[in-house]
Amino acid sequence: MISQQLNDTITRIGPKTEAGAVLRCYWHPAALVEELESQLPIPVNLLGERLALVLDDAGDLRLVTRISAIGEPAVFYPDSTEIKIEVTGPTYPVMVKKGIAFAYLGNGEAPEFPNFDCFRADDTHVFAFKGLWECNWLQALEIGIDPAHASFLHRFLKDDDQGSNYGKQFRDKVAQTSMPMTQVLREYPRPDINVEETDYGLKITALRHMDNGQTHVRITNQIFPEAICIPMSREMTITQWHVPIDDENCYWFTLFTSFKEPVNKELMRAQRLKEHKLPTYAPLKNRENSYGYNPQEQADETYTGMGMDINVHDQWAVEGMGRIQNRTREHLGRSDKAIIRYRRILRQAIDAMGAGNRNALPMQNGEKIKTIIGPLSNDAVAPTENWSGASHQADLERRAACPWDASV
C-alpha cells in the first residue's frame, strides 16, 4: 500500500508533473508509420498534450500543438481537414524507427536511441502495431513486469497443438523440450523471481523449477521508463511501450522482432486488425461488452473466459483496476518484486530531476546510450543446478544464427 499522494506522483504525467518530467526525458512512440499513409496532419494525443503530426517546411515530420475544444475526449481522432494548429504552441522533434514515429517532448537535446535488437534488426524482421487501453500507463506497464500472472491470467486449461500459432504469445513449445509453454506456466505457478538493475532498467528472471530436475528460465526486461522487452516465441521478441495518452488512457506500441525468418507482416497485421477498430486502434473486446466474457469457457477452456487472445486478458486486468489503480488498497506480494523495484527507480528518477540531475536517470548519459544492446530476452530450459548459464547460451546461439547482425 502507498499513500494517495505517492500514487498521484508516480502515475500523473501532464506537462507540470514530476513523473511527467521524467518521461519527457525519453523518446516515446507517437504514431504508427501506417497511420502516416493517410492525409497529414494526423492527431496525436501524448502525455496529456493535444498534438498533431505534420510535415514541416524542411519536409521533416514534427509534432505541433493542436487546438482542441474544451471537453474533447482523450481518445479523439479528427479528420485531417478538421485539425487546427496552434502556431504559437510547443513543437517537438519526431524520428521514425521501424514502423513507429517516435517523439521527444522534453527540454534540451533529445537522447540517443539505444542499440536494442528491435532497432538493429532489418526492416523485414520487425513489425509494429498498437492498441488502446483505457487506463493509466503505470498499471499497463506493471502487468508487463509481473512474471507470475502468466500462470493464471493466461492459463489455458487445455494445450493447443502448436500448428496455427504464428505471431501469438505463449503458444510455442518450450525450447529443448516437447512441452507446450502453456503447460509449464500452468503446472509451475510459483516462479522464483530475481530482479537486477541494469543500465536500461531491470532484468527480470523467472525460474520455474520443474519435477524432472530441469528449470524453466524466462528472462524479461523493463526498459526505463515505460517499456518492456519479453520473448514471444522462440523466433520473436516483443518490445512494448505503454505510452500515456493522458493520465487515464494509454496506447501499447509493440515492435515484434524476429531473429530468424522475415516477419509475415501481412498475417500479423490481419490478426490484429481483426481485434481492433481504426483509426483509434480501440480493441473490439472492451469494458462495454464485458471483454467477450463467457462463463462456460471460463469453466472449461481459459482462466478468464475471454478467449485465447492474451492481449484481451491483460487489457481486462488493467482496465478493471479503474482508470488509475487505487494503490492505497493494494497488497503487494513476493510475485510483485519487479514492480516494487521499478517504482523505486521511478522515484529515484523523480528525485534526481527535482535536484536538476538528469544525468542520473537510466539511458541519459550521452554517447554511452548507443552502446546499450540487447536486452537478452528469452525462454530456456536447463538442469536446475546449472540454470544460470542456460539462457545466455541459448541467446548466443540464437544471435549466431540470426540473419541480421545481432552480435553482442
Next chain:
Amino acid sequence: MTQQTPIPAEEFIDAPTGWVRILDREALEIARPLIPVVLNGQRLVLFRDEEGELGLIGRNCPHRGADLCYGRLENNGLRCPFHGWHFDRTGQCVEQPAEPKGSPMYKAIKVPMTPVEERDDGIWAFLKDGDTT
C-alpha cells in the same frame, strides 16, 4: 461484437445506514450466481458459494485491484483470475497460489465485507454510509 454480457448489469442502491432489501431472491437464480452491486457508492460483488451461502464483498481484488466480477466461482468461493488469489464468502483470502509455498501472507488479507442475509422476501444487506469504505 454484439454478444450479450453474461454478467448482470450493476444494481445501484442508495439508502440510510441499516438493513435494506437489495434484491429479489430470484435475481441470483442464474447459471453463474454473481451480481455486481453498488451500495451507497461502494462497488461490491454479491455471489453464492457452493454451500449455498451468500457473500457480499468489495469488487476489487486487494492484491492489485483486478475486477472480481469476472472471478472464477470455484472451491466454495471466488478466485481472482489475475493471480489466483481465492476468497471465501466473508472476503477472507484463503489461498495465494503464486506466493512461495508456506507463505502465511494470505491470512492477513481480507476483502471488505458487507453483511448480507437471505430472507423470505429477498436479499438484505447492512448498508453503511457512502463514505465508509
